[in-house]
Amino acid sequence: MEIFLILVSSILVNNFVLSRFLGICPFLGVSKKVETAVGMGMAVTFVMTLASMITYFVQYYVLEPLGIQFLQTIAFILVIASLVQFVEMVIQKMSPTLYQALGVFLPLITTNCAVLGVAIINIDSNYNLIQTIVNGMGAAIGFTLAIVLFAGIRERLELADVPESFKGFPIALITASLMAIAFLGFTGLV
Amino acid sequence: MSLILNSVISLGAMGLLFGSGLAYASKKFAVEVDPRVEAINEALPGANCGGCGYPGCGGLSNAIVAGEAPVNGCPVGGAETTAKIAEIMGQTAQEGEKTVAKVICNGTCNNAKEKSEYYGINDCRAAALVSGGSKSCQYGCLGLGTCVNVCQFGAITIKDGIANIDKDKCVSCGKCLEVCPKSVIDWVPYSQEVVVECNSEEFGKDVKSKCAVGCIGCGMCAKACPFGAITMEGKLAKIDYTKCTQCMVCTAKCPTKAISGELSKRKKAVIEEDKCVGCTICAKKCPVEAIEGELKQKHSVIEDKCIGCGECAKKCPKDAIKMK
Numbered sequence: 399m400e401i402f403l404i405l406v407s408s409i410l411v412n413n414f415v416l417s418r419f420l421g422i423c424p425f426l427g428v429s430k431k432v433e434t435a436v437g438m439g440m441a442v443t444f445v446m447t448l449a450s451m452i453t454y455f456v457q458y459y460v461l462e463p464l465g466i467q468f469l470q471t472i473a474f475i476l477v478i479a480s481l482v483q484f485v486e487m488v489i490q491k492m493s494p495t496l497y498q499a500l501g502v503f504l505p506l507i508t509t510n511c512a513v514l515g516v517a518i519i520n521i522d523s524n525y526n527l528i529q530t531i532v533n534g535m536g537a538a539i540g541f542t543l544a545i546v547l548f549a550g551i552r553e554r555l556e557l558a559d560v561p562e563s564f565k566g567f568p569i570a571l572i573t574a575s576l577m578a579i580a581f582l583g584f585t586g587l588v
Numbered sequence: 589m590s591l592i593l594n595s596v597i598s599l600g601a602m603g604l605l606f607g608s609g610l611a612y613a614s615k616k617f618a619v620e621v622d623p624r625v626e627a628i629n630e631a632l633p634g635a636n637c638g639g640c641g642y643p644g645c646g647g648l649s650n651a652i653v654a655g656e657a658p659v660n661g662c663p664v665g666g667a668e669t670t671a672k673i674a675e676i677m678g679q680t681a682q683e684g685e686k687t688v689a690k691v692i693c694n695g696t697c698n699n700a701k702e703k704s705e706y707y708g709i710n711d712c713r714a715a716a717l718v719s720g721g722s723k724s725c726q727y728g729c730l731g732l733g734t735c736v737n738v739c740q741f742g743a744i745t746i747k748d749g750i751a752n753i754d755k756d757k758c759v760s761c762g763k764c765l766e767v768c769p770k771s772v773i774d775w776v777p778y779s780q781e782v783v784v785e786c787n788s789e790e791f792g793k794d795v796k797s798k799c800a801v802g803c804i805g806c807g808m809c810a811k812a813c814p815f816g817a818i819t820m821e822g823k824l825a826k827i828d829y830t831k832c833t834q835c836m837v838c839t840a841k842c843p844t845k846a847i848s849g850e851l852s853k854r855k856k857a858v859i860e861e862d863k864c865v866g867c868t869i870c871a872k873k874c875p876v877e878a879i880e881g882e883l884k885q886k887h888s889v890i891e892d893k894c895i896g897c898g899e900c901a902k903k904c905p906k907d908a909i910k911m912k
C-alpha cells in the first residue's frame with residue numbers, strides 16, 4: 399500500500415515537472431512532437447530508475463560507511479553522467495532516428511536536475527531500496543506523462559490561431575503553467 | 589587524513605569502475621559511421637547557422653552522404669567548401685546561382701512619407717507594434733536596423749532610412765527574413781538587377797499619396813514585358829526571375845520607377861562578324877526587331893533598338909553573338 403502511495407504521489411501529486419519544477423529544459427525543448435517526447439520520456443525513465451538504484455547503493459554502501467556523505471552530489475553526478483553516456487550509446491545503436499531527434503538533449507540529461515533531484519530526494523526521505531526504485535520510476539513516469547501531454551497540446555497549438563506575439567515559447571510557457579495549475583488539483587490525494 | 593584518503597579512493601574507484609564499464613559498452617555498441625560524414629563535417633564551416641535547413645552542420649553532412657542534400661547545400665561555405673565536399677563525394681560541383689536576401693522596398697527618407705514620429709527603442713519590431721511604425725506606408729522598411737543587428741556577416745547597412753543588403757557579403761542564411769516584422773526582405777537571385785521594389789498591397793491612389801516610388805498596380809510592366817515574366821498579383825507586379833532576361837523594358841515603362849535596374853548598364857548584343865553565317869535565326873528571335881541583315885549575309889545589331897535580353901545570343905547556332 400505504501401508503495402502504491404509513493405507511486406501515485408510521485409507521478410501525480412509531486413509531479414517532478416509540474417509541481418517541483420525540476421527538469422524544465424527537456425520539458426520545453428523536446429516537446430514539439432509526441433514521438434520524440436515519448437522517446438525522451440523513456441530515456442529519462444531508464445536513467446532515473448537505474449540512477450535511483452545505483453545511488454542508493456553508493457549512498458549506503460560507500461558514502462555512509464566511509465563517513466563521506468558530503469561527497470553525495472559529486473558521486474551522484476558521476477553515476478548519472480556514466481548512465482547517460484551508456485544510454486546515449488544504446489540509443490544511437492538501437493534507434494538512430496530517436497538519437498537524431500533527441501539531439502543535444504540526450505547528453506543534457508546528465509545535468510538534468512530532475513535525475514539528480516530524485517536521487518537526493520530518495521535519500522532525504524529515508525526510503526528503502528524498493529521504495530527508492532518505485533519513487534524513481536514514479537518520478538520518471540510523471541515526467542514522461544507531463545512531457546507527452548504537453549507535446550500533444552503543442553502539436554495542436556501548431557495549428558491553432560495563436561496571436562503573433564504569443565507564438566512559440568510564450569504560449570508554450572503559458573500552457574505549461576496552466577498544466578501545473580491543473581496538476582495542483584491532485585494535492586491532498588495522498 | 590583518512591577522510592581525505594577515503595574520499596579520493598572511493599571516488600577514484602567509482603570513476604574507474606564506471607569508466608571501464610563505459611569503455612566496454614562503447615566497443616559493444618559501436619556504431620559504424622560513414623567516414624565521409626566525418627570528412628564532410630570537417631570541410632563544413634562549423635557555423636551551425638541552420639541556413640541549409642538542417643539543425644546544424646552535422647545534420648547537413650549526414651544528409652549529403654545519404655544523398656538527400658546537394659553537395660552545395662551549405663549556403664555559408666561558398667565555392668571552396670562545395671568543391672571540397674564534391675571531392676569527398678566523388679562528384680564535380682554543381683554550382684547553382686546563389687540567391688541572396690534583398691530589401692524589397694525603396695521607401696527612403698525622400699521617397700516615403702512619415703505619418704508620425706517614433707520615440708522608442710531602436711528596434712523595428714518594437715516600432716511595428718506602435719500602429720505599424722512611423723512610415724505612412726504600412727508595408728515599407730522601417731529602417732531601425734533589426735536586421736542589421738541579426739546579420740552575423742555584416743551584410744546589411746541602413747542608408748537613407750531603409751536597409752540595404754550587400755549581396756557579396758550575404759551568405760543566404762535567412763536570419764534577416766525571419767526577424768523583419770514587415771517582411772520586406774525576400775530572396776532574389778544574385779545576378780538579378782530587375783526587381784519590383786515595393787510590397788504595398790494598397791490601391792494605386794493610396795500608394796501614390798504615401799510613397800513616390802511605390803508600385804501602383806497599373807500593369808504597364810506586365811504588358812510591356814516581351815517575355816511574359818511579369819504577372820499582376822493583386823495590386824502588385826511580380827517578376828518570375830526564371831523567365832526574366834533583365835532587358836529592363838519594364839524598368840523603363842514603370843511610371844513610378846518602382847522597378848529597379850540601371851538602363852545605362854544594360855548589356856547589348858554584339859555580333860562577331862567572322863562567325864556569323866547569316867542564318868537569320870537571331871533576327872527571328874529578337875522580340876524588338878533589333879537585328880538586321882539579309883539571308884547568308886553578315887547580320888548586325890541596331891544598338892538603339894536592342895534591349896539586351898540575350899534571346900538571340902542564346903539561340904545563335906554559331907555562337908557568334910556576345911552580350912557586352
Ligand code: SF4
Nearest residue numbers: 739758759761762764
Ligand atoms: S542575415 Fe545577412 S547574411 Fe543572412 S540572409 Fe540576411 S543579409 Fe544575408
Ligand code: SF4
Nearest residue numbers: 813832833835836838
Ligand atoms: S527586365 Fe525585361 S524580361 Fe525582365 S521582367 Fe522586365 S521586361 Fe520582363
